[in-house]
Amino acid sequence: MPNRIDRVLQKDLLAIMLKDVNVVTKFRRIIKPNFFSVRSYRFLYNKILEHVEKFNGELPSSKFITIQINKIKDDDKEKEFKEKILPIFGRKIKSPNGIIDEIHQWAEKQKFGIILERAARKGAEGDLNSAKNIIKSSFLFDIADSSFKIHSVFEEWKKRQRQRKVDSKKIKKLIIETELGALNDYLRIKRNQSLMGLIMGTSGVGKSIISINFGIYALNSGCNVAHFVFENTAQQTLTRYDSRLIEYPYSYLSDYNWNKKDLTKANKIMRRLKKRRSKALKVIHAPIDLVSVSDVESILKELEMTENWTPNIIIYDSGDHMIPTESQESYRLSVKKTYTEIKRQSELRNIPIFSTTHAKASARGTKVRQESFSEAYDKARLADVVLTISQTQEEEDDRIAQLWLDKWRDGEGKIGILVELLFRVMTIKYIERIEKDED
Numbered sequence: 001m002p003n004r005i006d007r008v009l010q011k012d013l014l015a016i017m018l019k020d021v022n023v024v025t026k027f028r029r030i031i032k033p034n035f036f037s038v039r040s041y042r043f044l045y046n047k048i049l050e051h052v053e054k055f056n057g058e059l060p061s062s063k064f065i066t067i068q069i070n071k072i073k074d075d076d077k078e079k080e081f082k083e084k085i086l087p088i089f090g091r092k093i094k095s096p097n098g099i100i101d102e103i104h105q106w107a108e109k110q111k112f113g114i115i116l117e118r119a120a121r122k123g124a125e126g127d128l129n130s131a132k133n134i135i136k137s138s139f140l141f142d143i144a145d146s147s148f149k150i151h152s153v154f155e156e157w158k159k160r161q162r163q164r165k166v167d168s169k170k171i172k173k174l175i176i177e178t179e180l181g182a183l184n185d186y187l188r189i190k191r192n193q194s195l196m197g198l199i200m201g202t203s204g205v206g207k208s209i210i211s212i213n214f215g216i217y218a219l220n221s222g223c224n225v226a227h228f229v230f231e232n233t234a235q236q237t238l239t240r241y242d243s244r245l246i247e248y249p250y251s252y253l254s255d256y257n258w259n260k261k262d263l264t265k266a267n268k269i270m271r272r273l274k275k276r277r278s279k280a281l282k283v284i285h286a287p288i289d290l291v292s293v294s295d296v297e298s299i300l301k302e303l304e305m306t307e308n309w310t311p312n313i314i315i316y317d318s319g320d321h322m323i324p325t326e327s328q329e330s331y332r333l334s335v336k337k338t339y340t341e342i343k344r345q346s347e348l349r350n351i352p353i354f355s356t357t358h359a360k361a362s363a364r365g366t367k368v369r370q371e372s373f374s375e376a377y378d379k380a381r382l383a384d385v386v387l388t389i390s391q392t393q394e395e396e397d398d399r400i401a402q403l404w405l406d407k408w409r410d411g412e413g414k415i416g417i418l419v420e421l422l423f424r425v426m427t428i429k430y431i432e433r434i435e436k437d438e439d
Contacts, residue, residue, distance in 0.1 A: 009103060013100075016100065024049065026100070038084065047065060066082070175188055180417060181432075182432075182433035183417045191223050192312075196355075198386050205390075208317050210403075213426075215281065219280055223311075224279075224281075224312045224313075225311060225313055228285075228315065240426045244425065248266060282303070289323060316354070319338060359388070401419055404434075417433050
């Protein structure tokens with residue numbers, strides 16, 4: 001038998017649900033009828049759910065509920081239900097948001113208790129892998145944020161307009177500005193925007209270095225950046241960031257090749273950045289092909305608890321080297337599941353997440369498109385943004401590349417620019433817009 005909600009909270013929750021259908025959809029999957037200790041409250045809860053489902057999001061009126069109570073053949077029960085239920089329609093709640101949070105926390109504990117029981121049963125049966133997967137998956141999707149939300153299009157027009165007006169006044173502070181010239185005018189990514197972006201190219205074209213430049217763009221736009229690396233070492237990635245930040249050759253940094261003037265300048269730049277953007281950039285290294293999104297969430301929650309630090313953007317280099325929270329039947333399904341979880345992570349955190357990803361080897365020397373994904377086209381389908389990096393042999397010799405916005409769910413796609421690959425200092429430099437899309 002599950003623990004019951006506090007009696008007063010039961011009435012408050014029902015009163016709130018009778019006024020806000022979003023609260024109904026928020027709790028319908030996590031609050032069970034037997035969590036209510038009074039049978040009349042269980043009756044009302046069930047009738048609310050039935051009415052919302054049957055009448056497309058419409059809440060029941062007191063008249064409707066009275067008719068339902070009148071159908072009860074037991075006179076004493078009918079009287080009891082009217083006395084306990086009908087006053088709830090007029091019940092005033094001083095702090096509905098606080099009550100919703102309190103009930104959600106209670107429900108989350110109940111849910112986690114059930115998850116632990118399921119995991120314990122699997123462990124007792126000797127199936128330790130299933131037990132671990134049950135617990136790991138529980139950390140990935142927060143039950144509050146995973147609920148559906150119903151929106152009435154015409155009725156909420158003014159509400160949306162008010163929000164757009166508010167956002168328009170602070171849009172400059174929200175936009176992550178790139179240094180990509182014409183592409184920047186189209187790629188207007190906001191820090192409070194749920195978005196999964198992919199940076200795709202063949203091996204060796206510079207995906208990791210481009211991801212570092214996106215980390216710099218976000219940092220310069222005032223974001224906290226969490227950059228996860230799996231294939232490269234932490235030292236390589238840190239040195240690349242150092243090179244990009246102080247504009248000093250990567251090879252010189254690696255070999256500690258300095259003259260006094262350059263070293264003084266580098267120390268001055270880093271002191272200034274530390275003062276202005278303290279703790280803003282985190283590089284997190286993890287073993288290749290061993291880490292899932294739920295593992296990442298555990299690390300981020302630990303940072304939040306220990307340093308009060310949360311990211312405004314996450315970069316994965318690369319999501320191809322991550323694993324799903326639950327094992328799949330094939331490699332293709334594992335890739336699909338992993339990127340589905342990355343997409344979900346972006347939705348729950350309401351932040352942009354970028355990942356590098358491999359194009360198939362046969363795409364080398366050609367224009368890379370969404371269709372060039374090496375394992376599963378599902379990645380392109382799930383992505384909101386797909387940036388592709390292409391090089392002909394001549395362009396590779398000249399150390400330039402074509403960077404294409406091949407997909408942009410929130411705006412115009414098929415925009416291309418030519419960039420100079422200054423890998424000596426880990427920088428990509430805008431040259432010009434490509435005026436015609438030629439294959």
